Amino acid sequence: MQPGRDPLVWLAVASSTVIVAFILVPLVEMMTQPTMASLKETLMDRDVIRSIRLSMVTSGAAALIALVFGTPLAYLLARHRFPGKKILESIIDLPIMIPHPVVGIALLSIAGRNHPLGRLMQALGLEIMGTVTGLIAVLTFVGLPFYINTAKAGFEEIPPRLEHVSRSLGASAGGTFFRVTLPLAWRHMVVGGIMCMARAVSEFGAVIIVAYHPMVAPVMIYERFTAYGLKYSQPVAVWLILVCLVLFLLMRMISLDRKATA
Amino acid sequence: MQLPVSRRVFSHLLIAIAWVVSINAAPVAAMQKVIIFHAGSLTVPLARIEKDFEAANPGIDILREAGGSTKMARMISELGKPADIMASADYKVIDKTLIPAHADWNIRFATNQLVLCYTDNSRHADQVNADNWYDILQKKEVVWGHSDPNLDPCGYRSLMVLQLAEKFYNQPGLYDRLVANRPEKNVRPKSVELVSLLKTGNMDYAWEYLSVAVQHELKFVKLDDHINLGNYKFDDFYKQAQVKVTGKKPGTWMTRTGKSCTYGITIVKDAPNAAGATRFLEYLLAADGGLKVLKDMGQPPFVPCRVVSQGVKDALPGTLPALVEVRE
Numbered sequence: 001m002q003p004g005r006d007p008l009v010w011l012a013v014a015s016s017t018v019i020v021a022f023i024l025v026p027l028v029e030m031m032t033q034p035t036m037a038s039l040k041e042t043l044m045d046r047d048v049i050r051s052i053r054l055s056m057v058t059s060g061a062a063a064l065i066a067l068v069f070g071t072p073l074a075y076l077l078a079r080h081r082f083p084g085k086k087i088l089e090s091i092i093d094l095p096i097m098i099p100h101p102v103v104g105i106a107l108l109s110i111a112g113r114n115h116p117l118g119r120l121m122q123a124l125g126l127e128i129m130g131t132v133t134g135l136i137a138v139l140t141f142v143g144l145p146f147y148i149n150t151a152k153a154g155f156e157e158i159p160p161r162l163e164h165v166s167r168s169l170g171a172s173a174g175g176t177f178f179r180v181t182l183p184l185a186w187r188h189m190v191v192g193g194i195m196c197m198a199r200a201v202s203e204f205g206a207v208i209i210v211a212y213h214p215m216v217a218p219v220m221i222y223e224r225f226t227a228y229g230l231k232y233s234q235p236v237a238v239w240l241i242l243v244c245l246v247l248f249l250l251m252r253m254i255s256l257d258r259k260a261t262a
Numbered sequence: 263m264q265l266p267v268s269r270r271v272f273s274h275l276l277i278a279i280a281w282v283v284s285i286n287a288a289p290v291a292a293m294q295k296v297i298i299f300h301a302g303s304l305t306v307p308l309a310r311i312e313k314d315f316e317a318a319n320p321g322i323d324i325l326r327e328a329g330g331s332t333k334m335a336r337m338i339s340e341l342g343k344p345a346d347i348m349a350s351a352d353y354k355v356i357d358k359t360l361i362p363a364h365a366d367w368n369i370r371f372a373t374n375q376l377v378l379c380y381t382d383n384s385r386h387a388d389q390v391n392a393d394n395w396y397d398i399l400q401k402k403e404v405v406w407g408h409s410d411p412n413l414d415p416c417g418y419r420s421l422m423v424l425q426l427a428e429k430f431y432n433q434p435g436l437y438d439r440l441v442a443n444r445p446e447k448n449v450r451p452k453s454v455e456l457v458s459l460l461k462t463g464n465m466d467y468a469w470e471y472l473s474v475a476v477q478h479e480l481k482f483v484k485l486d487d488h489i490n491l492g493n494y495k496f497d498d499f500y501k502q503a504q505v506k507v508t509g510k511k512p513g514t515w516m517t518r519t520g521k522s523c524t525y526g527i528t529i530v531k532d533a534p535n536a537a538g539a540t541r542f543l544e545y546l547l548a549a550d551g552g553l554k555v556l557k558d559m560g561q562p563p564f565v566p567c568r569v570v571s572q573g574v575k576d577a578l579p580g581t582l583p584a585l586v587e588v589r590e
Binding site: 045047105108109111112113114115118128129130131208209211212213214222223224225226227228229230231232 | 330332333336340341383410412413445446447448449450451455458459461462463464465508510511512
């Protein structure tokens with residue numbers, strides 16, 4: 001296609017510019033608002049460091065749980081047809097659609113003493129309200145679909161033929177998965193993990209209902225905004241975005257690098 | 263990389279959007295709007311007053327946004343969010359955050375008081391009363407909480423009640439012993455959030471305004487007037503309670519001093535619809551209008567409402583001067 005001839009190309013360029021500007025302009029504006037001094041001061045604030053670290057740890061844990069429990073499900077969905085598959089897929093997508101506070105309320109309502117499951121959890125010493133356990137539970141809930149859908153797409157790209165060959169040569173189902181499927185699909189799984197973690201880091205609505213303390217970064221940004229105003233919430237936001245950016249770029253690079261050399 | 267959001271989701275979203283647009287678009291366009299920012303504790307009476315007002319004034323659509331009073335005031339003063347009316351659970355918030363840049367006057371229109379809420383399933387629900395509540399809140403197995411004193415006036419007022427109880431019951435060290443049995447995770451941004459924690463059995467007792475307890479049909483312990491922050495005749499006693507809350511920047515503090523719960527309301531300067539806002543206030547502050555609803559819902563109103571000086575009274579728009587009296 002030669003630009004200049006096809007008006008469709010120009011239309012595409014124009015709309016892309018609008019979209020990119022729509023995303024970047026407010027973010028850049030926010031990132032450049034705080035002064036270096038306030039950024040430095042924020043970095044010295046131990047509460048801020050603690051909240052960003054807590055965000056990273058809980059979101060990472062959510063991604064890990066999604067990886068462990070979601071991979072078999074993603075594989076199942078990619079490889080098999082069975083009655084109720086469409087329903088199962090819709091259920092997995094549900095967390096994307098449900099308003100976030102509802103997720104928090106739903107989890108809290110089964111965790112309380114007024115629910116048999118809540119009483120069982122209390123007997124086991126599992127506490128959801130205001131705990132790291134609760135945070136991870138919420139973040140896993142909202143992040144799961146992003147991992148499962150991405151991993152599923154990865155498995156779908158691998159020809160089943162390769163697995164059949166492996167099986168016909170005598171490898172077990174498990175051996176085939178770990179020695180044939182996994183090496184081919186792991187990049188998708190990493191990307192799925194990144195998506196899941198990114199979604200989890202940004203979660204606010206569900207988190208604030210389940211746990212105000214301990215504070216994850218988005219909750220702290222909100223708390224800073226309500227208690228002190230814009231000026232003191234922006235630097236925290238900037239640091240959270242920077243940390244996430246570095247982390248996700250790193251993970252992207254790891255998963256892309258090998259692809260180029262493979 | 264493939265898009266993780268599947269087609270299914272997309273089509274669901276489209277249907278949802280189409281539905282929302284179809285029910286909302288048509289009627290709203292022709293109406294004038296009045297935007298009200300208000301304290302969470304005013305949600306239920308204002309919803310009712312809004313309904314009555316809109317029925318009488320079909321051309322006006324009231325849009326309400328609830329939150330901690332300090333937060334809502336900051337939305338106006340710092341984010342410049344458009345609003346016509348600001349109603350605060352602590353009338354001082356209007357004096358401190360909005361006057362003079364974003365408002366000119368402040369009308370005190372209703373009162374409230376602190377009560378200790380619980381449900382049938384709360385631990386020791388069958389024994390708790392006005393004389394033993396502070397013993398029960400010290401029991402290890404009892405989970406109780408209050409809202410964040412830095413964000414919500416109900417939060418620091420809850421702590422004031424505990425301080426006043428120490429004085430009133432003459433129990434030195436009571437405040438510290440109580441707070442020691444309340445882990446930080448039991449502190450929430452807004453007091454209304456605690457209601458769902460009570461109802462789901464995640465919490466046994468929560469400090470709330472009387473209005474919230476009445477409107478959410480919770481059981482509650484009503485406290486002596488000396489400590490409930492509800493009777494302005496005891497303001498001299500309330501004054502003894504002092505709670506440190508966060509100041510203008512992280513690491514700084516300021517002190518809140520106890521006084522009776524008094525709601526304040528104002529029309530925001532540069533209100534997009536000052537005329538509509540005045541109409542609504544004329545209805546809200548009428549003895550047989552909004553004030554009656556407030557009375558029914560556990561927020562005893564001032565009849566008539568109060569302003570600090572004759573100057574303020576004369577500056578009020580519309581027929582509002584006739585609805586207020588000058589009283590300290």
